[in-house]
Amino acid sequence: WALKILADEDHRLSRRIRIIFGTNEESGFRGIRWYAANEEAPIAGFTPDIHEGIVHAEKGGLHVKLDIPVEDQGKIFLDSFKAGEAVNIVPDMCEAVFRGDGPELQKWADSLGKAVGSLPLGGEVSLDGTSLVVNAIGRAAHASLPEKGENAIACLCRLLGDNPPSGSSFNAFRILSELLGDPRFGRDLGINMSDEVSGALTCNPGLASFEKGLLSVTLDIRHPVTIPGDLVITRIRERVEPLGIECTETSRAKPLHVPKDSPLIKDLSEAFHEVTGKYPEIKAIGGGTYAKALPNVVAFAPFPAGLPDLAHQADEYIDIEELISSVLIIKAAMIRLAR
Structure with a gap:
């Protein structure tokens, strides 16, 4: 939806934007590793596989x-x-x-x-x-x-x-x-x-x-x-x-470490602030995301802070207002990264 809004509004961007659908993140990363081996590497990107904030470091x-x-x-x-x-x-x-x-x-x-x-x-x-x-x-x-x-x-x-x-x-x-x-x-x-x-x-x-x-x-x-x-x-x-x-x-x-003051982290942080009026927490985690499989990518949560963490649980859901907010955050992030 964020990408469709950009297309409908006819934004002039200097970079192409591609959405990559991974298909077995929980069971081996085979799909995203095939992509990394056979397609061009991104110059900047994010995976929304985190509950809150921006992850600049993932343990090995x-x-x-x-x-x-x-x-x-x-x-x-x-x-x-x-x-x-x-x-x-x-x-x-x-x-x-x-x-x-x-x-x-x-x-x-x-x-x-x-x-x-x-x-x-x-x-x-x-x-x-x-x-x-x-x-x-x-x-x-x-x-x-x-x-x-x-x-x-x-x-x-x-x-x-x-x-x-x-x-x-x-x-x-x-x-x-x-x-x-x-x-x-x-x-x-x-x-x-x-x-x-x-x-x-x-x-x-x-x-x-x-x-x-x-x-x-x-x-x-x-x-x-x-x-x-x-x-x-x-x-x-x-x-x-x-x-x-x-x-x-x-x-x-392998571990992942992107400096907190990198342009990628700054752009995502500003995109979040633009929509919510707040800056996200920048943190390290022990879990692993698709960011480890592709260069120049970090995990970024396009969701307002303070939401309950319902991932992988029974009756997982998201409120419509939160969903719309996440679309706007993703849109803002796409614009900043593609310019």
């Missing part, structure tokens, strides 16, 4: 898989361990299933039943003959803001590591408990880093599984823009490999 991203062997403990063995559906979400449930000797499982179930109440959000212990199921409850949040959630993987590892079966121990859970006791900022992994531009590194154990004797936990790490991803990986390996854990980097996203 790493996905790291930790594999640790789990040995059978005599009369009790691990049958399954699972948590998470997406690595970029703090898991709200983690489940472990053990099998083995009934009386031994009963004794351990009694011990775990007394301890499970110490977890922040509790859990459940149930025994059915020779099968023991242990659950830890967490609270979901986005991986870029792990402090807003409660990580169920970390909770269950603490419970099992601190309360092993009588006469034996699952060392894997004790070790993971030490590494992921409070995973949010990577302190126990040796990666608690920060910078003045984008703040603290965040770490989210988002996925867990057990297969062929290996317990795997995948971490979603958002590192500060001035700290190299290679340094983060090196620190993790130095910490975990002496403990018998294999560390594998599975994906990487």
